[in-house]
Amino acid sequence: MPSAPTPVTPDFSGLWIPLVTPFRDGAVDHAALAALAERLAVTGIAGFVVCGSTGEAAALDADEQLAVLATVARPAPALPRIMGLCGYHLGKTVAWTRRLNDEDLAGLLVPAPSYIRPSQDGLRAWFEAIAQASAGPVLIYDIPYRTGATIARETLLALAADPRIRGIKDCGGDMAKTRALITDGRLQILAGEDPQLFSTVAEGGAGAIAASAHLQTEDFVHVIRSLRTGRLDEARARWQPLLALIELLFAEPNPGPLKAAMAQRGWLQDELRAPMTRASQTLRERLQAEQTGLSRR
Numbered sequence: 320m321p322s323a324p325t326p327v328t329p330d331f332s333g334l335w336i337p338l339v340t341p342f343r344d345g346a347v348d349h350a351a352l353a354a355l356a357e358r359l360a361v362t363g364i365a366g367f368v369v370c371g372s373t374g375e376a377a378a379l380d381a382d383e384q385l386a387v388l389a390t391v392a393r394p395a396p397a398l399p400r401i402m403g404l405c406g407y408h409l410g411k412t413v414a415w416t417r418r419l420n421d422e423d424l425a426g427l428l429v430p431a432p433s434y435i436r437p438s439q440d441g442l443r444a445w446f447e448a449i450a451q452a453s454a455g456p457v458l459i460y461d462i463p464y465r466t467g468a469t470i471a472r473e474t475l476l477a478l479a480a481d482p483r484i485r486g487i488k489d490c491g492g493d494m495a496k497t498r499a500l501i502t503d504g505r506l507q508i509l510a511g512e513d514p515q516l517f518s519t520v521a522e523g524g525a526g527a528i529a530a531s532a533h534l535q536t537e538d539f540v541h542v543i544r545s546l547r548t549g550r551l552d553e554a555r556a557r558w559q560p561l562l563a564l565i566e567l568l569f570a571e572p573n574p575g576p577l578k579a580a581m582a583q584r585g586w587l588q589d590e591l592r593a594p595m596t597r598a599s600q601t602l603r604e605r606l607q608a609e610q611t612g613l614s615r616r
């Protein structure tokens with residue numbers, strides 16, 4: 320049986336959960352967040368991503384983001400935490416990066432600046448300025464459908480030469496680009512599009528940051544471990560039953576459907592901050608039926 324790939328340092332392999340931020344009556348529900356972190360911490364995950372897009376970070380102010388980070392750290396202090404950044408103002412983002420140097424973080428997850436669509440040279444300068452300000456490693460968050468900026472393969476390969484930039488959360492939707500990065504070998508590739516988790520890890524990706532893995536977490540952990548140790552049949556057997564759930568969770572903007580499904584399990588209130596909205600009634604019903612089916616398996 321093939322052995323697992325040799326880990327690189329720092330090791331970002333495995334399954335990372337981009338935590339939702341639970342709300343109750345408009346405020347962050349820290350009790351629900353702490354209970355969620357506690358529940359997930361024992362499932363075999365690599366760690367948490369705090370304040371990613373699933374965490375509705377764009378709707379949280381700086382104090383709320385720091386409070387969320389502190390709450391997540393409490394139940395499992397030894398479990399690594401990656402902090403998400405978002406924005407488009409370089410000076411403010413660099414200043415926030417410096418503030419985050421005071422926190423105990425495994426890394427920063429940094430998207431391209433939203434809305435302004437800089438050139439490839441501008442994108443490179445953006446990531447390098449943030450990496451330079453960061454005390455810890457940086458993972459590039461490549462998500463053109465949210466930011467409006469496509470990071471070209473050549474730009475990513477150029478950024479890979481920076482020793483502070485260690486990985487990528489890949490939502491680029493371009494498998495040829497993903498393969499080029501895997502072949503290049505300098506960045507650790509984490510699948511960020513949940514349906515692509517299997518193919519990315521099977522082709523040599525290090526793991527995933529997958530919102531849908533809030534649910535059926537052990538199955539997702541098992542899929543990644545099986546793929547990384549060459550147990551393809553085992554991985555496929557765990558993966559295929561997850562596909563319908565994943566499809567439903569992204570049938571409307573994330574994290575609406577995910578929060579609906581989690582609320583059905585009694586884990587949080589089905590509440591989002593505007594302009595994000597709850598999943599539609601029809602989708603909520605389909606999620607309920609799918610979850611009932613999974614619980615009978």
Ligand SMILES: O=C(O)C1=N[C@H](C(=O)O)C[C@H](O)C1
Nearest residue numbers: 337371372373511529530573
């Ligand atoms: O917050 C994240 O990290 C993720 N975001 C993606 C998105 O909604 O854009 C989805 C992915 O599962 C994790």
